[in-house]
Amino acid sequence: MTTASASSSSLLNKTIVFYGAGSMAEAIVRGIVETGVAAPGNVTVLNRSNGDRLLELQKRYGVVPALTEEQKNAALAESDIVVLGMKPKDSATALLALKPHLRPNQLIVSLIAGLTIGTIQQLLASEQPVIRTMPNTSSSIGLGATGISFSASVPEDGRALALSMFQAIGIAAVVEENLLQTVTAVSGSGPAYIYYMMEAMIRSGIEQGLSLDAASELVVQTVRGAAEMVRTTGEDPAELRRKVTSPNGTTQAAIETLERLGFPEAIDKAMLRCAERAEEMGQAIADEAFARK
Ligand SMILES: NC(=O)C1=CN([C@@H]2O[C@H](COP(=O)(O)OP(=O)(O)OC[C@H]3O[C@@H](n4cnc5c(N)ncnc54)[C@H](O)[C@@H]3O)[C@@H](O)[C@H]2O)C=CC1
Ligand SMILES: O=C(O)[C@@H]1CCC=N1
Structure with missing residues (x-):
């Protein structure tokens, strides 16, 4: 396990879409915008239906709201990094909706408790590069503690980008994927x-x-x-x-x-019990993915 707290500016040139803009997404948006690691004009936020929430985030952080279906689909198709910020129960539907828009080299960063890299790739029907993380809400004040695992398909520069994102808002520990449930029990919850x-x-x-x-x-x-x-x-x-x-x-x-x-x-x-619950939630999404194949 490695931990670090250095920051990098390489995210500045990247476009990032927060697919699901709730409290955890906001903690990260705030962290990366306020530390200057990401350019707010390169950060798009989208939600299932709550446009007012997106306008609020625009007002607070200067990020770009995707309000119409066209804007949402364009952001998902064009962004270098797609951050999955919806609740676990909504994730299978959201990933199936994302699938037709994705290009092979877009990085998927998941914040979702329990959801495995395997299930994400299964729902996307591709070896898409996936960075599975377990952050916490203290990220919003630069004191986050995040566990990170990478799919084998994440290139070296993708790993560096993800690390720079989470190191900008706290510390990041790279762990084996099977330890992310434990990270959830320690620092996520x-x-x-x-x-x-x-x-x-x-x-x-x-x-x-x-x-x-x-x-x-x-x-x-x-x-x-x-x-x-x-x-x-x-x-x-x-x-x-x-x-x-x-x-x-x-x-x-x-x-x-x-x-x-x-x-x-x-x-x-x-x-x-927390770690076990993360496992159960991940299994429920895997079962849903299997059923919707
Ligand atoms: N809140 C926390 O402390 C932590 C949360 N997480 C993970 O972060 C994820 C989000 O959690 P919260 O931010 O607390 O939830 P939240 O309920 O505040 O936000 C979820 C957002 O996703 C949106 N959404 C749902 N389905 C969507 C869809 N199909 N398309 C677009 N947007 C959609 C909702 O409109 C909502 O704004 C969860 O998966 C959770 O496991 C991880 C670590 C810590
Ligand atoms: O309670 C939850 O499910 C999320 C994951 C970690 C913190 N909050």
């Missing part, structure tokens, strides 16, 4: 676990008497500080935890309570 914990901490702070503002500010700064401590000191989280935990003190009392209530097991089970 991961922000939600942290938000969930923050919600619980804020709630408890309020129940113990803090105002909403004070509880929120203290929790946000605590999470931010803890992540930065791990990142900047290079110390193991377990070691940093030990430094907070005085013998027989307050932290020990809290951690013992979390352990007694099964916190580590709950995280482990949640992450296993």
Whole structure:
């Protein structure tokens, strides 16, 4: 596994279409436009039906909305890179609709949880170069964590382009495709676990008497500080935890309570279930692809 955070300007000359312009697509659009890695005039966004949403994205980032069927089909046929940003349940239909417009050397970048490179190629009936990724929404502020796998048909410069896209908005780890379910469990869905914990901490702070503002500010700064401590000191989280935990003190009392209530097991089970769910979702699309052959 390799990680990096350098950026490259080679995406600047490329045209990119976001096929499905929801929250994950917006996180990436914002990241690549605001870092200047992609030229907004080269980025087209399209949706199944919500034109207002596309106009909003145009206003926010200067990207190009494809509003009519002609504009959508032209963007899909002409763009160097097609980013699949629809929900898994919509992906088989969307890929079958894309198939007649594609040229052999267009790069497909999938953001879709569970959907395998094999199923994408099966639905497109071609060895199209496919970059399967698992990003996260922190990409919108340049702090994304993305797992990436390539089909054998992705050329060297296609790999470099995809890496430059995701490295511009955070870090990117190249992994074997079968590990992308695990990346989903770690970093794709991961922000939600942290938000969930923050919600619980804020709630408890309020129940113990803090105002909403004070509880929120203290929790946000605590999470931010803890992540930065791990990142900047290079110390193991377990070691940093030990430094907070005085013998027989307050932290020990809290951690013992979390352990007694099964916190580590709950995280482990949640992450296993997350990876399993990604697998199930991928299988459902594969079954649909098989049925629609
Ligand atoms: N939201 C997240 O944190 C993450 C999401 N993902 C993946 O990103 C994908 C998108 O997720 P979200 O952005 O959260 O969903 P979303 O619901 O916000 O956006 C999906 C968009 O796709 C559009 N769409 C659906 N079918 C279409 C079609 N046939 N043609 C054109 N557009 C179509 C919808 O109109 C919608 O705007 C999913 O496959 C998800 O697995 C991956 C990592 C993280
Ligand atoms: O919940 C989901 O299915 C998507 C994939 C990873 C994060 N959100």
